[in-house]
Amino acid sequence: MQRTFLQPVHGAPHPKGLSTSMNKTMASATHAVADIPAGATLAVGGFGLSGVPDTLIQALHEQGADDLEVVSNNCGVDGRGLGILLASGRISRVTGSYVGENKEFARQYLSGELEVELVPQGTPAERLRSGGTGIPAFYTPAGVGTQVATGGLPWRYAPDGTIALASPPKETRDFDGRTHVLEHAITTDYALVRAWRGDHHGNLVFHRAAANFNPLAAMAGRITVAEVEDLVEPGELAAGHVQVPGIFVQRVVQLSPAQAADKPIEKRTVRSR
Template sequence: MNKVRADAAEAVADIPDGASLAVGGFGLSGVPEVLVRALYERGTNGLKVVSNNCGVDGRGLGILLSAGRIARVTGSYVGENKEFARQYLGGELEVELTPQGTLAERLRAGGAGIPAFYTPAGVGTQVANGGLPWRYAPDGTVAVASPPKETRDFAGRPYVLEHGITTDFALVRAWRGDHHGNLVFRRAAANFNPLAAMAGRVTVAEVEELVEPGALRPDEVHVPGIYVQRVVALTAGQAADKPIEKRTVRP
């Protein structure tokens, strides 16, 4: 039952080239920076990443992206990452853009054992009809486009079929966690982290505070340990390293 690993390097040591990876975080909030850095230092390549966005330049998944270690991204936001946009438009990276709520539900469904579901999001657009550029050719033409999806009417309203997502591994960051893998997320960091944790066949969590079993009340646990296979306790410095993407202050 003790799922604690000595460090992040040990926790990601068996993630192979070409693995699929669900990664928590939104912008720079709740990103498993230490685990991503360990994966970068290990040299893992050809990753297929599922994440809301792909980090920013020089942080989070952005360091794997800039090193050419990511082959495919399923996400909903290119955001402020110029390298992400450059690789996508230059044909170096395959990208499946998905509505944000749909992406969240696809991860949740995968973790709950639900193979597919119908949603109204994307009906009447390229999300449902197909034709979204997944990969560009070097000359700017579309080399690979998304296929059309099944649609069906319920109570006179059209819905599109979306498939649940499961991945080989998941990397998440939690505020508190215990030796059994029970996790608690704090404020905005409870974004895609619980969903990513559910979707991974092997889930690795970095925790800012590691507590003994029984210290967490059952009603405060966001992700039960059954979903988590490995836990890494962060140092005080690692836990405090929380960059702000856009700082706004009063005059």
């Protein structure tokens, strides 16, 4: 059965655009994630360590919700980003493109503790964007001729190393003589993103490569929470610079100067002098 994260945990309708107040600023990250329940689905922005909503992730870790199903390009690294939730056993399923440098991610997946749906990198990006724009599914050539389309990719291993759960085959269709595979849109209960600038209405601007998956995750979440490095008054952001309109964002958290400046580098390479 294809899992597409199309239903909220409690069956509530999609709240985009239905905020009762234009001022969406929350007192703290703790308040912003307080109602995220066990079993929630989350879209999380970031790529590697760039643009990761670390403060919100840390607040969620302290809040204690578990059995979380996460959609993100990767799952952080050991001790950073989503890797914090992963190491404490809070994540039960990941949809992403890259295991990366996270040894604990690889260990949990191969030992059967974690369900993982690995997909070509552009596919989750478009699945999130489609979810945010109301497109239920789309065809793409990415994955045709592989187990992405034919099924059989290990989603979960058994403790003995055999495949306990495999991906199902997907519908394919030819367009102009080329085969495409059907991919379903993703919407999630919540989305956690990080923005460079934002205002009290939830309009967001991202800095260069830190945009990555953040705008797409923000669109896909039924309740989107944004941590913002520089929070400004409504009207201060030029309309043409806004990358995510406030209609997609329900909660805004202003970062402290120390939190805003905390931007680690995943790998630093220098040459010998």
